[in-house]
Amino acid sequence: MSLGVGDAGFSYGGVPVFADLSFTVDPGEAVAVVGPNGSGKSTLLRCLVGAEVLDSGTVLFDGAELDESSAAVRSGVASLLDDADYFPDVSVVEHLRLLAWLHGSPADVPAVLGEVGLTAVADQLPPTLSSGQRHRLGLASCFVRPRSVLVLDEPEQRLDAAGRTWLRSRLLAEKAAGVAVVFASHDHELVEAVACRTVTL
Numbered sequence: 001m002s003l004g005v006g007d008a009g010f011s012y013g014g015v016p017v018f019a020d021l022s023f024t025v026d027p028g029e030a031v032a033v034v035g036p037n038g039s040g041k042s043t044l045l046r047c048l049v050g051a052e053v054l055d056s057g058t059v060l061f062d063g064a065e066l067d068e069s070s071a072a073v074r075s076g077v078a079s080l081l082d083d084a085d086y087f088p089d090v091s092v093v094e095h096l097r098l099l100a101w102l103h104g105s106p107a108d109v110p111a112v113l114g115e116v117g118l119t120a121v122a123d124q125l126p127p128t129l130s131s132g133q134r135h136r137l138g139l140a141s142c143f144v145r146p147r148s149v150l151v152l153d154e155p156e157q158r159l160d161a162a163g164r165t166w167l168r169s170r171l172l173a174e175k176a177a178g179v180a181v182v183f184a185s186h187d188h189e190l191v192e193a194v195a196c197r198t199v200t201l
């Protein structure tokens, strides 16, 4: 599946954030959204998943206007935006099992826990995690569910050096598996290593 925008414009209270923006990310591609703080990267990603509505233009999912409530979008689009939240009384491993179950995914939850380095805290509750561990839980949440499109807002944030190395290889693997990846980032090395193209705001 592909995801993109055509002639997209968005403003907050009449103040333009972006205008006349068009791009598409196809299966097996990665597009990085880059730009300084406040340039509109998170806003654009929120529009891409239907969490915000464009003022003008269209979000296109597989060539048709995005309907974020459709089964195809709910099962196809995995995202980690800047508003990730977790049930406070559900453990790390239970979160991931729940997500996999909701999506009918055969994901190997212990393997994903190991990959993101959360095995030792699998039975802890989200409020007891460090900020980096909580971010890793958000990333793991994307990887235990089916996806043809992955939308990530600054996936590198709060990751240590080893975590950033892992993230780079994981995003390359997602591309190789045919997933269309859109990510906002301030990490030039990650962008350079993973992105086929950049959209600069």
Ligand SMILES: Nc1ncnc2c1ncn2[C@@H]1O[C@H](COP(=O)(O)OP(=O)(O)OP(=O)(O)O)[C@@H](O)[C@H]1O
Residues within 6 Å of the ligand: 012, 013, 017, 035, 036, 037, 038, 039, 040, 041, 042, 043, 044
């Ligand atoms: N709810 C809101 N109401 C009004 N203005 C907003 C709102 N959310 C964001 N903005 C403004 O929109 C602009 C874009 O914000 P956005 O968070 O998309 O930027 P960003 O590129 O993701 O920034 P950063 O690199 O700091 O994460 C900023 O000027 C911000 O102040």
